[in-house]
Amino acid sequence: MREIHRRDPRREWIVRNRLHPEHLSVLAEQGGGAASEWLGPQGVIRKNPHAIGFIGPNGVKRIDRSGAQQGGQAAGGARQAAQDSRRQVTIEAPAFLVAVVPELSGGRLSGHDKDLLGLARRLADADAERPGAVLAVVFGEHKEEGFGEAGIDRLLHLDDGGYAGFAPEARLAALSAVERELAPRHWLLPDSPLGGADLGRRLALRLGERPATGVWQLEASESGWRCTARGAAESLDIQRPLPRVALALAECAEPVDETRHAAEPLSLAEAIPSALSRIEDLGQVAVDPAGVALAEAEFILSGGNGVKDWDGFHHAARVLGATEGASRVAVDDGFMDRHRQVGATGTWVTARVYMAVGISGAIQHLQGIQSCDKVVAINLDPGCDMVKRADLAVIGESAEILAALVAKVEQQRGGQRDAA
Numbered sequence: 470m471r472e473i474h475r476r477d478p479r480r481e482w483i484v485r486n487r488l489h490p491e492h493l494s495v496l497a498e499q500g501g502g503a504a505s506e507w508l509g510p511q512g513v514i515r516k517n518p519h520a521i522g523f524i525g526p527n528g529v530k531r532i533d534r535s536g537a538q539q540g541g542q543a544a545g546g547a548r549q550a551a552q553d554s555r556r557q558v559t560i561e562a563p564a565f566l567v568a569v570v571p572e573l574s575g576g577r578l579s580g581h582d583k584d585l586l587g588l589a590r591r592l593a594d595a596d597a598e599r600p601g602a603v604l605a606v607v608f609g610e611h612k613e614e615g616f617g618e619a620g621i622d623r624l625l626h627l628d629d630g631g632y633a634g635f636a637p638e639a640r641l642a643a644l645s646a647v648e649r650e651l652a653p654r655h656w657l658l659p660d661s662p663l664g665g666a667d668l669g670r671r672l673a674l675r676l677g678e679r680p681a682t683g684v685w686q687l688e689a690s691e692s693g694w695r696c697t698a699r700g701a702a703e704s705l706d707i708q709r710p711l712p713r714v715a716l717a718l719a720e721c722a723e724p725v726d727e728t729r730h731a732a733e734p735l736s737l738a739e740a741i742p743s744a745l746s747r748i749e750d751l752g753q754v755a756v757d758p759a760g761v762a763l764a765e766a767e768f769i770l771s772g773g774n775g776v777k778d779w780d781g782f783h784h785a786a787r788v789l790g791a792t793e794g795a796s797r798v799a800v801d802d803g804f805m806d807r808h809r810q811v812g813a814t815g816t817w818v819t820a821r822v823y824m825a826v827g828i829s830g831a832i833q834h835l836q837g838i839q840s841c842d843k844v845v846a847i848n849l850d851p852g853c854d855m856v857k858r859a860d861l862a863v864i865g866e867s868a869e870i871l872a873a874l875v876a877k878v879e880q881q882r883g884g885q886r887d888a889a
Contacts, residue, residue: 488857555729560622563602567593568653569621570644571605572663575767575821576612580840581659581719583619588722589657590620591687592694601654604735606647608632608640616732620725623735631743634750635664639743641671646741648676653713660684660716673714680714685721687711758792763809763816766792768824769841771811774798775827775848778868782826785871788878794818796828812837826867830855847871 483495567589571582578586586603593601602622609632616624625647631639647653658669660682673680683699694711699718763769770786771794772779786793795805797814811818813833823841828834830846830853838844838858846859847867856862863870 488854490857555618555727558622558728559731560600560602563593563622564596564599565593565601566604566623566651566653567601567655567657568604568606568647568651569657570665570668571607572659572661572665573607573609573611573613574663576610578613578615578619580724580842581661583724584719584721585657585659585717586620587724588687588717589655590725591722592655593622595689595694603730604647604651604653605732606644608643617730618725620728620730621732622730624732625735625737627741629741634752635748636746636750637664637668637671638746638748640668641675642743643741644668644672645675646737646739650737650739655711656714658714658716660718666716669714669716676714678712678714680716681709681712682716684715684717687722758786758790761792763792763794763811763818766794766818766820768792768822769794769811769818769820770824770826771795771828772799772805772826773828774802775829775867776804778871779804781868781871785875788875791824792820794823796831796834825855825859826871828855829853830858 480495483489483491486492569585569589571578571585573579573582586605589603593603603620604623604625605616605621607624607626609628611626627643629639632643644656656669656672656676658672659665660669666682669680669682681696681698683703684696685699686697688695688697692710695708696711696715698707698709699705700707758766758768768789768791770782770789770791772782773796776782776799783793785791793805793809794811794816795809797810797812799805800807800810800815808816810816811834812831813836815837817837817840819840820838821842822845823838823843824845824847825838826847828846828848829850832854835854835858843861844855844859846853846855846862847870848856848862848864849866850856851862851864856864
């Protein structure tokens, strides 16, 4: 008897609804483990153009750094399953090294750092017979635990207190010691104002190299690697052979997402000579979070229609040191200024932590926060789209939760002052 394919309308609806918490798991079940394909109701293989890694009609592979398609517990399980299924790669005797100096903003690899490591992997894996290894040089304390997943084969962690803060002379002395002992084939640093641009230019001058700055693309040719860099105030592309020192822009390459590397700890045989610093770091200048533009804010506390106590909301933002944001509904109702609106019709934000209070999660708002690293949702509705998008969701009355959070922070700060 011919096998009859019976439809499941609910599962088909979950497949079409990318914000449903079971979306990824149902796709994986129907597609035999491939979230980009599944069997349609007529027996035809359907493809999901929104899936990570999907190759479009123009041959462009889709990249998703936002995590917007992954929400709730299902997303966390899917991410963990994807990490566990990565192919383990160990390079015992590399033919050469590609050194990367990530910035580790906030103590963790940023999106720019991961793009840079993806670029380093292209250089290291170009020759399958004589593969190279990616060496990461990390300064100071950090909170990162996923160096291997980011594509790092060797990890040199320099945790001396002399590298804390703005210490370009000390860091340059350490990189010079790495150059003398390990002689990497290429040095890659992020071309950003957070320190990578300055350190990369200092390193190039020390090595007597003419660096390539503003690099955003690499191409392999018969004569070797060629890079494309932005010049003339980003109005002109300049092509040249890839030098030993390159400063790359964000999105210069795809982050590593299919392999897990050893991230083997490495140490230098020779002692790093101390550098007499001519610069004294007086610490960070205190900045009023209310004066920080939304597009540049690291921590945003955003309020929506569910906020009833706006005085408590503003007090929480001051205590937490967060920049205030709002949904379009809150702005239209007059509770927040127009320049505080977050979303596709307002400001696209890239905060490391985005706390959405009483925001249901309209599609325009979700588009505006797709580049945020961590999203925390406080809401009464456990089924709203913002809760599905969030990495952490707290279900309850927003005023009570914010008040409890403020009390906890003030109690901790009071204990620290007493201990001091």
